Amino acid sequence: MAKKTRTRGLAATPSATAAEGGDATFPWSTTNLTAPTAVAVALFALLVRVLVSLAPYSGQGTPPMYGDYEAQRHWMEITLHTPTAEWYRNTTANDLSYWGLDYPPLTAYQSLAHALLINVSLPQSVALSSSRGFESHESKLMMRWTVLSSDLLVFFPAAIYFVWVYFQRQVGVHGEERSAPWLLAMILLNPCLILIDHGHFQYNCISLGLTLGAIAAVLSRNDFAASILFSLAINHKQMSLYFAPAFFSHLLGKCLKRENPIFEVMKLGFAVIGTFAVVWWPYLHSIESAMEVLHRLAPFERGVFEDYVANFWCSTSLVIKWKKIFTIHSMKLLSLITTVFAFLPSFFQQLRAPSDEGFLFSLLNNSFSFYLFSYQVHEKSILLPLLPASLLALQEPTLCGWLMYCGLLSMYPLICRDRLLLQYGAVIGIFLTIFYSPQGKHVKGANRFSTQQKALMALGLICSVALHLVYLAFEPPKRYPFLFEALIVLFCFSQFVGFTFYTNAKQWLPLDHSSSMRIKKDL
Amino acid sequence: MAEAVWIWTVAACVKALLIPAYRSTDFEVHRHWLALTSSVPLRSWYSDTSAPSCSLDYPPLFAYFQRALALPATALGLRPDGLLRLSSSSPASATLPVLLYLRLSVIATDLVLLLAAAHLTRRRIPLSRRRLILVLLLWSPALLIVDHIHFQYNGYLLGILLLSLSLLEEGKDLAGGLAFAVLICSKHLFLVAAPLYFVYLLRHYCRGGLWKASRRLLTMGAVVGAVFAASFGPFLYYGQMQQVFSRLFPFGRGLCHAYWAPNFWVFYIVLDKVLSFMLAKLGFHIPAPKASFTGGLVGNSSQFAVLPQVTPLITFLLVLLAMSPCLIKAFQKPQPKHLIRWVAYAFTCGFMFGWHVHEKASLHFTIPLAIISMNSLDDARHYFLLSIVSCYSMFPLLFESQEYPIKVLLLAIYAILMWIGFSSYFGVGAATGGSKTDDSSGSDRKQEFLGKNGLLYLLGLMGVELWGQLLHPYIFGSRFPFVPLMLISMYCAVGMMYSWAWQLRQIVKCT
Secondary structure: OHHHHHHHHHHHOHHHHHHHOOOOOOOOOOOOOOHHHHHHHHHHHHHHHHHHOOOOOOOOOOOOOOOHHHHHHHHHHHHHHOOHHHOOOOOOOOOOOOOOOOOOHHHHHHHHHHHHHHHHHOHHHHOOOOOOOOOOHHHHHHHHHHHHHHHHHHHHHHHHHHHHHHHHOOOOOOOOOOOHHHHHHHHHOOHHHHHHHHHHHOOHHHHHHHHHHHHHHHHOOOHHHHHHHHHHHHHHOHHHHHHHHHHHHHHHHHHHHOOOHHHHHHHHHHHHHHHHHHHHHHHOOOHHHHHHHHHHHOOHHHOOEOOOOOOHHHHHOOOOOHHHHOOHHHHHHHHHHHHHHHHHHHHHHHHHOOOHHHHHHHHHHHHHHHHHHOOOEOHHHHHHHHHHHHHOOOOOHHHHHHHHHHHHHHOHHHHHHOOOHHHHHHHHHHHHHHHOOOOOOHHHHHOOOOHHHHHHHHHHHHHHHHHHHHHHHOOOOOOOOOHHHHHHHHHHHHHHHHHHHHHHHHHHOOOOHHHHHHHHHHO | OHHHHHHHHHHHHHHHHOOOOOOOHHHHHHHHHHHHHHHOOHHHOOOOOOOHHHOOOOOHHHHHHHHHHHHHHHHHOOHHHOOOOOOOOOHHHOOHHHHHHHHHHHHHHOHHHHHHHHHHOOOOOOHHHHHHHHHHHHOOHHHHHHHHHHHOOHHHHHHHHHHHHHHHHOOOHHHHHHHHHHHHHHOHHHHHHHHHHHHHHHHHOOOOOHHHHHHHHHHHHHHHHHHHHHHHHHHHHOOOHHHHHHHHOOHHHOOEOOOOOOOHHHHHHHHHHHHHHHHHHOOOOOOOOOOOHHHOOOOOOOOOOOOOOOOHHHHHHHHHHHHHHHHHHHHHOOOHHHHHHHHHHHHHHHHHHOOOEOHHHHHHHHHHHHHOOOOOHHHHHHHHHHHHHHHHOOHHHOOOHHHHHHHHHHHHHHHHHHHHHHHHHHHHHHOHHHOOOOHHHHHHHHHHHHHHHHHHHHHHHHHHHHHHHHHHHHHHOOOOOHHHHHHHHHHHHHHHHHHHHHHHHHHHHHO
16 A cells, blocks of 8 residues: 555656655664664653553462462561561461562562562561561552563563664574564564563563573673673573573583684683672572572472463373372472483584574574473473564564464463453554564565465464453353363464474575574674 | 554553553543443433533544444453443552543544545655655654543544544535534534634535535535434424533533633733732732632633733633634635644634643644644644644643653654754755755754744753752741743743744744
């Protein structure tokens, strides 16, 4: 439509072309990332977050345990009022059975920082013990604003840095027109991340933002900074370990190609160990206290998966009752072996031929193998694979869009529980409209599919929309109270497995030698 | 069209996210009207007193619109949820289905705005200009604040206004006149532009020979009359006209609203205060006025201590006087290409000098001015300032801290998009040979685009906001809560005065 009128305008009046030369470089009609465009995209993403944060949070008004919001608030209370050594220990002030701290120390420091801020204006909301289950309009606002500011301070700069580096290094460039603002919007408007952080209430933006910063640092050849940033990410949420094999193999692969591999490896190892030492300093005086923390971080007794996760164990448990067949110990071993086997191909690919594009694919493959096979996976863990998927939006627009959609669907029961349905619909709407922006990349990508593939995608779309509606409208049969959840899980699992095969193949197929060659040139 | 729909959809998603946000008493007022029109017989729509604070004070066509809105609600079975209950309740206590229904109805009726925007841009205008117009119209932050947070139905009313302007610009005078008649019968605040419409249509449509002119005059009269008959007829039949008019024009309300709209009268009041203060210092006996302006009540009839009293008649004459240049111009040379400028100016006059003006009325001229903001660099500059001032003057509508980041972000995004749009539109248009200027020199061009005074004025705006948000509470605590509001009114009034004078100059000089 837009194209047609443009030519008509040209033919009609020659004078109009002069005025048309000044085509407004709106974020959706330009391919360059200038400062005003980046600010416009970022502010819009921030606006969407602020709007989602009007919604109720998880566990609002549901005593006695409430939800993740109360967990975060409780950690603020604990870190503010008890000495550092007791944060992970069961004491009279710190009852670990009530939302005990189970994230690494950086999360605890972040809670303390936020607690200090909130304590200035609303001390009763973080008072020791008496504030349990504290809920008020003001405290909700304050808590929401701590997430918003964390997002703005960590995830946003990381995303802008990544997009800048991505175009600076011309990662996977094929000469066609590619829109940098569009890529930035795809990363920042990740609907799952927005809903979980600003609706459900968590601080994934910090760990994912640190990871994203590390990825950008890797792409800009700053491996030392990347190691530090990624270590920080692990120290904020241990789930960031999903990316560890990718970082490890890529960085090791690059080190091995250098002149002095041992020195290079030692340099990075020093960065990692140094960062860990600084973060863990209060717990390093004795092995006991360190083990105390470690024990809190690995809650194996919680089972192989929680609720309904679209991963291998949960999907197949409809047929094979894994939890009954195996003990916790053998289950741990089994999941470890399967996970390692799942990420080995992409691990070796990066070790052998580290490349920028391959690194992004390997991040996706690694996180997916952990999501699908590892022990103790939440439905929210889908956020981890979705991060590299959004980074690959320009190479694989359809994959990115479809994966986002499936990721959202896999969290649909959780969203319904949290009463975020309105926000869910609106955020999908925003993501899709931006995805199909008038001059986005998808236009070229869409034509590549054959009729069969299109039919298959349409079928998937119809199925998923039907699942959405059925879940809302119908009561499940009495004999199978979780029938619809199981169907959603099965659908998403089938998609995820398909994607894993596809992206693994993509990583191995030598599509882009140039990027690997460029790395060699840099070294 | 595709891009218009895209831009509208993005806005609609944002509007959907605004559903749980703060809503003013206007929400309850509109809910009550829905209940009133669907459960009370038509003859007593305007005399019903079941909820005195929410009595119907819009013209009948809007009441019919509310009646129509209630139809799907009854079909959906929303009656038990209190949507159609007559008693008034607080807007915060609305149940979720009621909230969803009313908010979604505003979003849905915004389709009229989309239609009008698409109609405006369907003609052969360059792509970049079309895109800019669509963005300016469909993403107006002031409209979002008033309609989708504060709660009103301005989107579809302004859509009708734009449709009328678009039709008139194309030379379809009869349809344009019809649309305007519909508009007046939906919201009588638009009556301000009626003299201009009258003069323009008289001179532009009713011309030719005596026979042709009088035939056209009759046709136009019949069409407009039919609209009025359809809307007011039933009430005339029931003998309710007096009651209707007393509701539509409540002159007992006072010169200014509780929060002063940023117009000419702000200066008048402040001058009065300053004079009375100084004269009292000099030893004169100044009787204190009975009603104070800062009391915050809507109903009080204002009094001045020193300056002469202002009556509705005076404001009426002042508006007409201020409007006269564009009336004369329209009489002399009724050209469609100047129409939007004239209409916007007429609304500006009504806003600047009218009786009991709300700050929301500034939408009536900022939205149409968006269409012609790309005529010249001066127009763009003026629109840039005016839209920011107009939106900022609505900030006090949302006083809760929850909505604070939302209103700031809405305005900031709009300002950046305007800045991107205008600077690239004119930046390249001015350069001979069409070579793209480097975008990195943005700060230099900002100086160029805004000018020193404009930049200073905007910085001052930030200063006023900073004072109200941080310094005033810090220094005075909760004392003098009206001072920040007064500052905003006065500061925005300066901008509005400038806008009015600029438009006047433009009309005298160029049309």
